[in-house]
Amino acid sequence: MKPILCFLAALSLHSTLQAQEIDPNRFGTLSFYFENDLFARTDENYTNGTRISWTSPALRKFGDDATIGGMAGYFDNFGWTGNSDFERNVAISLGQSMFTPRDVDAFNLVDDERPYAGWLYVGMGIIWKNHKVKNTLALNIGVVGPWSYAEETQRLVHEARNQSFPNGWDNQIGNEIGVNASYERMWRIRDRKDFHGWDWDILPYAGATLGNVMTHATLGTELRFGYNLPDDFGTGAITEAATTPTAIENPYTAKSWARRFGFHFFIRGEGRAVARNIFLDGNTFRDSHSVDKYPLVGDLSAGIGMNWKNTKLSYAYIYRTKEFRGQDNAQIFGSVTLSFNF
Secondary structure, eight states: OHHHHHHHHHHHHHHHHHTTTTOTTOOOEEEEEEEEGGGGTOOOEEEEEEEEEEEOOOBSSGGGOTTTHHHHGGGGGSTTTTOTTSEEEEEEEEEEEEEEOSOOSOSSOOTTSOOOEEEEEEEEEEEEEOSSEEEEEEEEEEEESGGGOHHHHHHHHHHHTTOOOOSOGGGSOOOEEEEEEEEEEEEOEESSSSOOSEEEEEEEEEEEEEESSEEEEEEEEEEEEEESOOSSSOOOOSOTTOOOOOOOOSTTHHHHTSSOEEEEEEEEEEEEEEEEEHHHHOOSSSOOOOOOBOSEEEEEEEEEEEEETTEEEEEEEEEEOOOBTTOOSOEEEEEEEEEEEO
16 A cells, blocks of 8 residues: 555646646545445455545646646647636545455355455546535446455455454455446535535535446435535545545635534435445356345445644445345444545
8 A cells, every 4th residue: 555655646636736826725535435334343245445536626628637637638629627716626545345245154155145355446536526516427347356465455454353254265256357437516505605503514426327337326315514624525435436535626625624623413314216336246247146126225324523734534424225135134344544635
């Protein structure tokens, strides 16, 4: 992880130096995501997710970014994404997720439980937003199967914690290149113009993901209430369209985000209509272990966030409904996000 962190830090610095005419005091936002069911004292289903994301400072045009601006700049030519009423950001991420059955002691395939699976990916995205709405278009490319190194990652963590290691990774789904394209639109409803003192806002959102790893439609909302709310669009769990909780670049940002302590409580509900989930359906182009998934899945989360100067830390306790027929119980896991806004 150390080389990855150094690379992302250098990438952020290089991008900012190239865009000094826009804002010489901003390096962007660096976020670290960690999700695990250890918060619920289990080790099954969606058992771990990690992600590192960097989002650029505000850009006049996507093409002004020195990292992926060469590709993202094509979207400056379209009326919707190139609309001058929006500020722009580009985003880069690196992540890994892993999934295991409930019975991790069995060496043989457990037919009625979900497959062992891992997902290692890199993501690129563009964001165009104003103080009322945020649009995100993201592309994630990676691998599932042994190439994801999920088995090795889990073994390393379990050895560090002196825990027994799951025995069935030889039965994981096979290697496959994965490609997902996602779009999400989020609105922000609030009761006043700035975030001084006690305040609240509502963040409804809708989106869709298309690809051989995940294909689904999403609808949800988040409600926040607290003292000196951060001037952003909330912090959700790791999803295909998640980037970072980037601050809004408006006249209130310096007062509300960068210089004061704040905290807030939030609840979030999300529903997904799922057409494909490779971690339940198995490989796309070969036979592999699979289970009969439910077409509708819901998440309900509650948590707390704190922001001070350039830093935001949030924790969410997430309840996820059953994802496949035969699953004994719904799942609970925790999600921690730490962001630095430079």
